[in-house]
Amino acid sequence: MLKWFQRLSIAEDEFLYKSSLRIASVFIVTGLPFAISLLLNGQSVLAIFSIGIIAVLALNALSTYRYKRYHTDIILFGLVPIVTVFLLESLLTQGLYGSLWCFPAVIACFFMLPERRAWIASTIMLAILIPNIWLTFDTSLSFRLSIALVMVASFTAIFIRMIVNQQQKLQKLAVTDELTGLRNKRTLENELTTTIEQSKRTLIPVSILILEIDHLKQIYEKYGQDIADGVLQGVSNYLKQRCRKVDLLYRLSDDKFLVVLFNAPKEKANLVAEQLRISIEKLYLLQGTNVTASFGIAGLSEHDNCHSLMRRAEQYLLKAKQHGRNQTFANDEEFD
Numbered sequence: 001m002l003k004w005f006q007r008l009s010i011a012e013d014e015f016l017y018k019s020s021l022r023i024a025s026v027f028i029v030t031g032l033p034f035a036i037s038l039l040l041n042g043q044s045v046l047a048i049f050s051i052g053i054i055a056v057l058a059l060n061a062l063s064t065y066r067y068k069r070y071h072t073d074i075i076l077f078g079l080v081p082i083v084t085v086f087l088l089e090s091l092l093t094q095g096l097y098g099s100l101w102c103f104p105a106v107i108a109c110f111f112m113l114p115e116r117r118a119w120i121a122s123t124i125m126l127a128i129l130i131p132n133i134w135l136t137f138d139t140s141l142s143f144r145l146s147i148a149l150v151m152v153a154s155f156t157a158i159f160i161r162m163i164v165n166q167q168q169k170l171q172k173l174a175v176t177d178e179l180t181g182l183r184n185k186r187t188l189e190n191e192l193t194t195t196i197e198q199s200k201r202t203l204i205p206v207s208i209l210i211l212e213i214d215h216l217k218q219i220y221e222k223y224g225q226d227i228a229d230g231v232l233q234g235v236s237n238y239l240k241q242r243c244r245k246v247d248l249l250y251r252l253s254d255d256k257f258l259v260v261l262f263n264a265p266k267e268k269a270n271l272v273a274e275q276l277r278i279s280i281e282k283l284y285l286l287q288g289t290n291v292t293a294s295f296g297i298a299g300l301s302e303h304d305n306c307h308s309l310m311r312r313a314e315q316y317l318l319k320a321k322q323h324g325r326n327q328t329f330a331n332d333e334e335f336d
Helices: 014-040 044-067 072-094 102-112 114-136 138-173 188-202 216-223 225-242 264-281 306-322
Strands: 007-009 069-071 206-213 248-250 256-262 293-299
Touching: 014 044, 014 102, 014 138, 044 069, 044 072, 044 114, 069 072, 069 216, 072 102, 072 216, 102 114, 102 138, 102 225, 114 138, 188 206, 188 248, 188 256, 206 216, 206 225, 206 264, 206 306, 216 225, 225 248, 225 256, 256 264, 264 293, 293 306
Parallel strands: none
Antiparallel strands: 007 069, 206 256, 206 293, 248 256
16 A cells, blocks of 8 residues: 655665665756756746756755655655656757656656655656647657657666565575574664563563574584584474464574564463474484474563573573573573
C-alpha cells in the first residue's frame, strides 16, 4: 500500500538520499544560469518555473543534509507538478528544443523517488506530456518522441530495479551469516539494545540464551569441514524451525549461537533451552555419535544493557561447560 506522506532515513534508502543531493547540486549549478538567460531573453514564465524548481531542490537538499531525513513528499507533491508545468510551457514556447527537457525529467523521477512513487510520477508526467507532444508536432515526430520517452522511462526503471536488487543482496550479505542463514554479529548490538529498551518501556520480559556446540573443533578435525559445516547447518535449521518468528537468532562465532526470546522470563527461557538441548542431542547429525550443546541463559534485569546481559549469559555458558557440557545453566549467581 502506498503511503502518501513519507520520509525516509538515510539507513532506509541511502541511494535516494545521495542521488537526490547530487541531482540537486547539478541542477542548481547549471539551472541558475539557464534561468537567468531565460529572464534576460524575455521568457519570464519559463524563468519563474526554473527558479521554482531550483528553490524546491535547494529546500529538499538543505532539509535532507541538515536533518538526515529524505522527504519524498517535497519531490512528489512539490517538484513533480512544477516540472510538469515547466515542460508543458517549454513545449509551447520552444518546440523541439523544449521537448528535450522531458527526458532528464523522467529519468530524475527514478533517482529521486522510491520505486512505486517514481512509477506514479513518471506515468502521470507522460500522460500529460505525450498528448501535448502530439498537439505540438507532426505525426512522425510525435510518434518518435513518444516512443523514446516511454523507452527512456522503462529502461531507467529496469536499471533502478537492478540497482535496488543488488543493494538488497549486499545488505543481506552484510548482516547474514553465509553458512547458516542466521543474523551475524554486525546488527546484534543495535537490535539487542532496541529490544532491551522496548522491554523496559513495555515491561515485557526478555531473555537471551547462548548455546555452544560441544567439541565442534574435534568434529572438524575428525570428520572434516564438510561434515562439521553440516552439523552447524543442522543445528541452525532446527533453531529456525523451533523458535518463534518474533525471536531473533544470531551466529556469534564458529560454534556459538545466540537466541533472543521475547515475552520470556528467565524461567521460561530455561525451559526452552532445556527443550532445545534435549532435541539437539536427538538430531541425527553425525553417524555413530550424538551432537550436544551447552546453554547459558540470562533474563533481562532492570539495570541491564546489551553488554551486561550478554556477559552474564556467557558466564552461565562457561559454568555449564565447567559442569560437564550438554546442559543448561541459569541462576542469579554474580560473577567477579
